[in-house]
Amino acid sequence: MSRRLNRYFNSNNTPTAPAASASSASNSTAQLNSIFDKYHEAGDPPNIIGVNGAMRYLQDIGIGLEEPTVLVVAELLKAPTMGEFAREGFVDGWKACGCETLDKQRARVPALRSSFSNDEAVFKKVYLFTYNFARSPNQKSLPLESAVEYWKLLFASRFKAQMDNWIEFLETEYKRSIAKDTWNCMYDFVQLADADPTPELASYDIDGAWPSILDDFVNYVRKKQGASGMDTS
Known part of the structure; x- marks a missing residue:
């Protein structure tokens, strides 16, 4: 133009x-x-x-x-x-x-x-685009296996401290397909996790407006870390 x-x-x-x-x-x-x-x-x-x-x-x-x-x-x-x-x-x-x-x-x-x-704006645009791109036309949600592979690709240089825990949680505890709301919220969650120096993600508010899958994941991490005094309700 x-x-x-x-x-x-x-x-x-x-x-x-x-x-x-x-x-x-x-x-x-x-x-x-x-x-x-x-x-x-x-x-x-x-x-x-x-x-x-x-x-x-x-x-x-x-x-x-x-x-x-x-x-x-x-x-x-x-x-x-x-x-x-x-x-x-x-x-x-x-x-x-x-x-x-x-x-x-x-x-x-x-x-x-x-x-x-x-360019964070480019990354976010590509990340949000990927959910619909990765689904087959007849799928309402993204199969877990596909979601894991795309998260590995997109977050290769991010989420390093928690990626292994996230995949372990999905494959051993969650075991379901990924909804679009979960996919979209992961962009903000990864930013929070990358800025949090604690292995138990102390800055995460269980009572905040996060999808329940992320509450479950943080509780999973905190239990795994054996963090005392954390709310695991």
């Missing part, structure tokens, strides 16, 4: 500037549709890049399939579900970044990778 505005004003408002801008936008759309079509395979649904094409595409722009940057790109392009890209989101997402060629998309990846680690 800023590029088009600059082009318009630098042209001294000549009548040809808006047409040139429209032509540039149309060309960008055509280029992005061409890239999309390159990775769309014969067996894929209309206007969807399926799993095989998505894997090839991510590898071609330099993103490892097991790194969290996959989720950053998925959020940017409004991917409908894991292993798929939709045409509209693909075109609109990259057009908004001014990345209408594979070379420009590849060159953008380091900034996207860095933003996940260094």
Whole structure:
């Protein structure tokens, strides 16, 4: 958008500037549709890049399939579900970044990778997006196994003191799928846990407005730590 505005004003408002801008936008759309079509395979649904094409595409722009940057790109392009890209989101997402060629998309990846680690607003947006992205279309909640794998990926550099306890609690005590409210609240809980130097999470208020699963987890941790004088009711 800023590029088009600059082009318009630098042209001294000549009548040809808006047409040139429209032509540039149309060309960008055509280029992005061409890239999309390159990775769309014969067996894929209309206007969807399926799993095989998505894997090839991510590898071609330099993103490892097991790194969290996959989720950053998925959020940017409004991917409908894991292993798929939709045409509209693909075109609109990259057009908004001014990345209408594979070379420009590849060159953008380091900034996207860095933003996940260094821009809290980006991290939160990607984290909240991941819940719906990770679910299959017919699932009302996220299977526990999937939730654990995505939490490991998203919180690899966070929640270090409690991640093992969290997974142990989920797999041995909770044993159920994860609701969206739980997923969303985990963003705030991880921030609290990372700021709390105590192994028993002393700053957590059991009577606060947290989901019951987190109350149960904190009680689990406190019991495991053998903390005396803590409320485990």
